[in-house]
Amino acid sequence: EDKVVQSPLSLVVHEGDTVTLNCSYEVTNFRSLLWYKQEKKAPTFLFMLTSSGIEKKSGRLSSILDKKELFSILNITATQTGDSAVYLCAVSNSGYALNFGKGTSLLVTP
Amino acid sequence: DAEITQSPRHKITETGRQVTLACHQTWNHNNMFWYRQDLGHGLRLIHYSYGVQDTNKGEVSDGYSVSRSNTEDLPLTLESAASSQTSVYFCASSLTNTDTQYFGPGTRLTVL
Numbered sequence: 304e305d306k307v308v309q310s311p312l313s314l315v316v317h318e319g320d321t322v323t324l325n326c327s328y329e330v331t332n333f334r335s336l337l338w339y340k341q342e343k344k345a346p347t348f349l350f351m352l353t354s355s356g357i358e359k360k361s362g363r364l365s366s367i368l369d370k371k372e373l374f375s376i377l378n379i380t381a382t383q384t385g386d387s388a389v390y391l392c393a394v395s396n397s398g399y400a401l402n403f404g405k406g407t408s409l410l411v412t413p
Numbered sequence: 414d415a416e417i418t419q420s421p422r423h424k425i426t427e428t429g430r431q432v433t434l435a436c437h438q439t440w441n442h443n444n445m446f447w448y449r450q451d452l453g454h455g456l457r458l459i460h461y462s463y464g465v466q467d468t469n470k471g472e473v474s475d476g477y478s479v480s481r482s483n484t485e486d487l488p489l490t491l492e493s494a495a496s497s498q499t500s501v502y503f504c505a506s507s508l509t510n511t512d513t514q515y516f517g518p519g520t521r522l523t524v525l
Contacts, residue, residue: 335512345503345516346456391456395512399444399463400471405455 305330309392309404317412320382324407326392327374336368336375337401339391346391349377382411416440419504419517427525432491434520436504444507445487446514447471447479449500456503462487463509494524 306329316322328336335353339346350359352368352375359366363382368375379386389408393401417438426432436445447459458471460479468479476498478490491498501521505514 337512337514339516345518348513348515351513393456398461399507399510399512400446400458400461401456401512401514402458403448403456405453 305394305396305402307392307394307402307404309390309407311407312405313408313410315410315412316382318382318384320411321378321380322382322409324377324379324390324392324409325374326377326404328392328394329373330394330396330402332397333370334395334397337393337395338366338375338377339393341389341391341406342387349390379409382409384411384413387411417504417506417515417517419502419520421520422518423521425523425525426494428494428496430494432494432522434489434491434502434504434522436487436489436517437485438504438506438517439485440506440508440515441484442506442515443484443509444511444514445481446505446507447477447487447489448503448505449473449498450503450519451500459489459502460487491522494522496524498522499524 310325338349350366355370366377389406392404420435443464446461448456462481504517507514
């Protein structure tokens with residue numbers, strides 16, 4: 304059975320801190336891993352990773368995939384209160400439906 | 414601008430009633446998906462479609478059905494609503510042969 308496990312489940316940090324969110328997976332026929340940000344509404348797409356060791360970056364957010372150890376990390380540097388959200392990790396296999404983890408709830412305090 | 418919409422945004426219904434949630438996208442995406450989101454479970458796949466007349470069951474399909482008569486719409490029907498189906502429902506779509514899905518704003522359904 305396919306599994307996507309995110310850790311930690313929740314996290315509280317101060318503005319300016321750097322955070323690392325983790326996602327490990329067990330999926331047959333892995334094709335890609337995706338990160339989404341969810342505030343009090345629909346998930347919005349952040350990154351899609353398909354190759355090991357290639358960092359994807361967007362502003363203060365970055366992510367990398369390790370296909371040998373079956374995990375990905377999402378880094379957020381110099382956190383701001385606007386980064387407060389649930390971060391979702393999802394994995395695709397041979398089909399195009401996504402298998403989601405339970406998410407990491409991040410709270411950034413002023 | 415192309416977009417994906419869901420209606421209604423909020424609905425309260427009674428146990429045993431049939432309910433249909435609408436999903437409409439204007440991106441001309443072939444792939445469409447329905448998920449439900451509950452505390453402690455994350456997003457779980459209900460049904461999905463890769464094109465007109467194609468429908469497939471997901472992880473939690475019992476009590477739900479979909480039909481795909483055109484590219485733009487994938488309505489989700491709860492045949493006989495149960496309290497366990499109280500949830501937030503998200504529709505999503507993606508291009509053929511791509512994994513990146515784009516989500517609608519969600520429908521909050523309460524079954525009393």
